[in-house]
Amino acid sequence: MSVVESVVSCRVADSFRVQMVSGMFDVSLDEKLTDRFAIELPLDDDWQVGLIVGRSGSGKSSIAAKAFGSQVYRGFRWPKRKAIVDAFPEPLETREIVRLLISVGLSSPPAWCKPHHVLSTGEQFRADLAMSLSSSDSLVAFDEYTSVVDRRTAQIGSAALRKSIDAGHIDKQFVAVTCHRDIARWLQPDWVADMESGRLTRRRLRRPQLDLQIRAGNHQHWPLFAKHHYLDPRLNPAARAFVATLDQQPVAICAVLNHFRKDAFRVTRLVTLPSFQGMGIGGALLDGVAAHLVEEEEAQLVSISGSHPAVIHHCNASPKWEFHNLKKTGRRASGFFREHPDWKVSLGRAVASFHYRS
Template sequence: MVSGMFDVSLDEKLSNRFAIEIPTDDDWRVGMIVGPSGSGKSSIAAKAFGSQVYRGFRWPARKAIVDAFPAELETRSILRTLISVGLSSPPAWCKPYRVLSTGEQFRADLAMSLVSPDPLIAFDEYTSVVDRRTAQMGSAALRKSIDAGHIDRQFVAITCHRDVIDWLQPDWVADMSSGQLSRRRLRRPKLEMQIRAGSISDWPLFAKHHYLDPRLNPAARCFLATLDNQPVAFAAVLNHFRKHTFRFTRLVTLPSFQGIGVGGALLDGVAAHLVDNEDAELVSISGSHPAVIHHCNASSRWEFRELKKTGRRASGFFRDHPDWKVSLGRAVASFRYQE
C-alpha cells in the first residue's frame, strides 16, 4: 500500500550495494570501520569478521561483574583485563553491571569482548553510548594496553564517531563515507595535566572509588591532578614516623580517566616535589592494587623494598583506632622513590 501511495520502487529503494577494502594481512593491531548511521558499517563487519563481531553480552542482574566472566578464567586474568581497558576501581569490580555508570559499563563490555579466544575482536557500536571525553580516554587506555602487550588481540572498532580516531590511533581506517581504506598511525593528542595542592574537601569526589577506608586521615596532605581545570586524580601523603619522610596513603583516579597513566604521573610528580622542594629524605608507597605495583615495577624512579604477603599489623594511629582499615590479611608491596 505504501509503495502504491508514494510510488516507491521497492526493488530500487530497499537494496543498497557498497564495497570497501578491508585488510586481510596480520601486519596491524588496531583497525576501524567508521561512517554515519546506515552507511553499512555493521554489514561490512559481519561479512568480513563473522562471529568475531562483539555485539554485547547479557550480564547477570545480580552478580558482580568479576563473577560474570567465563568460569575457566583465573581472577588475576580477569582483573588484568579490566585494568587494561581502564576499569581499575576494585569497588566497581564487585558491583553488578546494571548499577555501573555508563562509562564503566562500556569498559566492562570492552573487557568481556577481549576475553574471547578469537585472535581478532570487532566491537560494534564502539563508544556509541558514552560521553565523548570518556570515549576518548577509554580509547587511549585501550591503545596503550595493546601497545604494551597486555591485550594480545587484533581489535577493530566499528563506530560512527570520528572523534576517537586520534585517541585510538588505528593502523587502518575503512571510511564508509568515502568508500576508501587508508593505512595510518596518528600521533595521540597530548594531555596537559596540572598538579596542585588540594584539601580534605576534595576527597569526597574520589572516596567511593578507593578500595580502602573511605575516610581520610585528618593529618594527610592532599594533592589534586586536573585536566582542563577538571579534577581527575587525588593523592594524599602522611609523615612517616619522622620529619622529612612521607608515605602515600591515598592514590585515586576517577573512572573516566583510568588506564591512561594519570595516577602514575601524579604519583611521580608529588614524590618529585617532596624530594626537590621539601627536602624529603624518604618517600614511599605500599599498596595492593595491580596498577600501582606495575607502574612502580616498570619505573626506574621507584625501588622495590619488600613484599608482605599478609600485610602489616596495626600500629600507631591505626592501633588506637581499630575501626580504620589496615593491610593485615592482604599482600602488600612497598616501594621507595629515588631520584
C-alpha cells in the same frame, strides 16, 4: 588487501497500502529495499587496531559482520545479581579477569564486585570492552564502539585500550566499529575504513597530549574520590593532599603522611576517577608528588605500599621507584590505626612497598 562486499535486503510485505505508496511516488520497492556496501580492508596484513567508521546507515555494521562474522561483539547479557567478575567465562582465572579490567581502564575493585546494571555508563562500557576481549578469538570487532558514553570517556577509554595493546597486555587484533570520528586520534588505529567516502587509509594518527596540572589540594577534594578507593573511604586527618586536574577539573588525588619522621613521607591514598583510568594519570601524579617532596621540600624518603596491581605495575616498570619489600600478610595496626581500630589496615593481604629514587 581484500574487498569486502555486503548486500542487505528485506522482503516486501505486500499490501494495498504498500502498493498505494509505491504508485504515489513511483518507487520500485525491489530496488529501494536492497543496499550494497563494499570497501577494501587489510584482512591479511600485519596490524593491531583497525577502525570502521561512518554515519548510521552507511553499512559499517554490515561490512563488519561480513568480514569478521562471529568475532563481532554486539553486547553481552550481564546477569543482574552477579558481580561482573563472576560473569566472565569459567575457564578464566581471577587474576586474568582483573588484568583485563585494568587494561581497559576499569581499575576500581569496588566496581569489579558490583553487578553490571549498577555501574555508571562509562564503567559499563569498559566492562563490556573487557568482556569482548575475554574471547578466545585472536580478533575482536566491537560494534557500536563508544556509542553510549560521553565523548571524554570515549577518548580516554580509547587511549587506555591502545596503551594496553601497545604494552602487550592485550594480545589481540581489535577493530572498532563506530559512527564517532573523534576517537580516531585517541585509539590511533593502524587503518581506517571510511564507509562514507569508501576509502581505506593506512596511518597511525598522533594522540593528543593531555595537559595535566598538579597542585596542592585539601580535604574538601576527598569526597569526590572517596567511594572509588578500594580500601577505606576516609582520609587521615593529618594527610596532605595533591590534586591532578585536566581542563581545571579534578581527575586524580594523592595524599601523603609524614612517615615516622619529619623528612619522610608515605603515600596513603592514590585515586583516579573511573572515567580517566587506564591512561597512566595516577602514575604521573604519584611521580610528580614524589619529585616535589624530594626536590622542593627536601624529603629524604618517599614511599608507597599497596596491593593494587596497577600501582605495583607502575612502580615495577618505572626507573623512578625501587622495590623495597613484600609483606605477604600485610602489616599490623600501629600509631593512629591502633588508636582507631575501625580504620582498615593491610593485615591479611600481600602488600608491596617501593621507595622513590631521589
